[in-house]
Amino acid sequence: MAFEDDDAPPRRRRGPSPAKTAATRQALVTAALATFFEKGFADTRMSDVAARAGTAKGTIYLYFTDKAALFGAVVVEVLRDARAGRSVPRPRPDEPTGAFLRRIVPPLLSELQRSGRSQVLRLVASEGTRFPELTRVYRQVAIEPVLRMIRIYARRAERRGELRPHALSDQPILMAAPAVIAMLWNGLFAGDEPLDVAAMFEAWLDLVFGPVPER
Amino acid sequence: MAFEDDDAPPRRRRGPSPAKTAATRQALVTAALATFFEKGFADTRMSDVAARAGTAKGTIYLYFTDKAALFGAVVVEVLRDARAGRSVPRPRPDEPTGAFLRRIVPPLLSELQRSGRSQVLRLVASEGTRFPELTRVYRQVAIEPVLRMIRIYARRAERRGELRPHALSDQPILMAAPAVIAMLWNGLFAGDEPLDVAAMFEAWLDLVFGPVPER
DNA sequence: GAAAGAAATGACCGGAGGGTCAATATTGAT
DNA sequence: ATCAATATTGACCCTCCGGTCATTTCTTTC
Incomplete structure (x- = not known):
């Protein structure tokens, strides 16, 4: 399992908004962090995360291969942000x-x-x-x-x-x-x-x- | 939920061994502690605990009402032992x-x-x-x-x-x-x-x- | 050794929830 | 307006596992 870039950023050529997907992805990660934090990994329902992010459950799987990858992405994302403000x-x-x-x-x-x-x-x-x-x-x-x-x-x-x-x-x-x-x-x-x-x-x-x- | 005595110690009158049941119960608690510790609550299978204790899955439910009660019993049991050796x-x-x-x-x-x-x-x-x-x-x-x-x-x-x-x-x-x-x-x-x-x-x-x- | 009561068994059930995918919506290009 | 490429949807499927219970196995008593 590689938690590095387990997402699959959909290429766009003649499709919908270019940055909308990034926003969706971010919403999912944020919703996932909150839900994982509140309920823990096992008690978090993929449908809860989707609802919280304002998407359908299936959408999650366009960005993350499965529940574990979503969890990994949450951690990696926050860690990446942390590296930024490092003085x-x-x-x-x-x-x-x-x-x-x-x-x-x-x-x-x-x-x-x-x-x-x-x-x-x-x-x-x-x-x-x-x-x-x-x-x-x-x-x-x-x-x-x-x-x-x-x-x-x-x-x-x-x-x-x-x-x-x-x-x-x-x-x-x-x-x-x-x-x-x-x-x-x-x-x-x-x-x-x-x-x-x-x-x-x-x-x-x-x-x-x-x-x-x-x- | 009362974690105090959520077990149901089976009464015996003309049944099998008097202390055998206590031993079975103890084996279950020990097996449960080990398994919960290794895998966590969600990933612990009742069948794993049973196998580890050398019993069938159904036996667990003769001593504990459900998975949560088993978990509670594990904690309470260990805590009770702790009180004993208190100097x-x-x-x-x-x-x-x-x-x-x-x-x-x-x-x-x-x-x-x-x-x-x-x-x-x-x-x-x-x-x-x-x-x-x-x-x-x-x-x-x-x-x-x-x-x-x-x-x-x-x-x-x-x-x-x-x-x-x-x-x-x-x-x-x-x-x-x-x-x-x-x-x-x-x-x-x-x-x-x-x-x-x-x-x-x-x-x-x-x-x-x-x-x-x-x- | 027979009977009776208690304890243990494990095949079975039901529902929950992770993951899929055909259908639909959305957007940019022409 | 039309099309094509992509993004999104949510009803559905399928596995897995907690919990049940009719049946079997013990043990004690008479």
Whole structure:
């Protein structure tokens, strides 16, 4: 199974609108993301996706070979968008790493929630075992880069004596864990007592970087 | 839906073995846990569970009303076992909290993996949205007590000046996050590059409780 | 060993839903 | 307006699987 380009973009020569098809495709992907997110893969009906996208069920199969391909396309699409807005922030020369993270991470987190990326995170987390190859892609494209970046900052902090050596740079996931947990928690216990991702991350920084922002 | 006792333990008067049925039931629950864990709820076939338990499909319905009830029984059963071996360890009078945690948590973690509890954790995490009530129960029985305990230790550490106040006691999940992430990770990326739960927790302690165990 | 009650069996049923395709609608070119 | 190439439709098909139940297999009792 290749999740890369499993769509079949219909060629047009003397047919209907040239960009209409792109719009239809996009509507389908959007509808699919929402439905998969709400109901999960198994409980999502192709007819639901079609209805939500304002098309007939058969239309889906003009763009995607089957349900799994639709799911794969959703993930790949969102990941592709993610690559676009990728800026690699650097700390200012003598900025403490804690302060730097306090500055850059919260915007990233809220953007993660605004875009569909946190939804995709939860989707991959729950349905991942069903799509091993897709999971591998997700890991390489979405997870590993983040871990690499964390490792860079961790090394810097350790070099500057802000953290004890090795702990974070050996286990960079530690830094991502609070945010991930918060997103999963909010997916599961949506109704009552949602976690504030930002607040949790703040507390985490407090804990790790000690009494940095004495106010 | 009541997941409490959704089974129908068949009464015996002049029938076969008295404890045979209990064994059959246990075999079914065990087989179900394994299969649900491997394939997820939707992809689990009742016939698979039956085969794995060494019974016919129909037998399952002598003990559980339907597939959802079987799933619920699996979770409740494992949770019940968990309650049994519940000891509430206390730090020694002047033991640093970091050292205390280093002493008691690793055994708990490995026991969590030996028993089915970490599998159930992942099951609830992925299938939870399908079983809201069950998820609620899981949270109350399995999660909240742990968080309460963490909060107690966090307060102690803060009182003793080992941690800055409020950060951990306000967000006790921070302490559980590494272990949870590790278990989910290992479920997802089982094949390559598994995470060592214990090592990750060690690193977490290093990070948070600073240069405690200077060796 | 016969009888009776209980437990286990597995062929069978029904409906749900993924996927198909002949028919239809839509559009641009002429 | 007409045509041709494409896009869309939705009724239909067909498989699969959760759940049932008449039948068979045990086990205990007398």
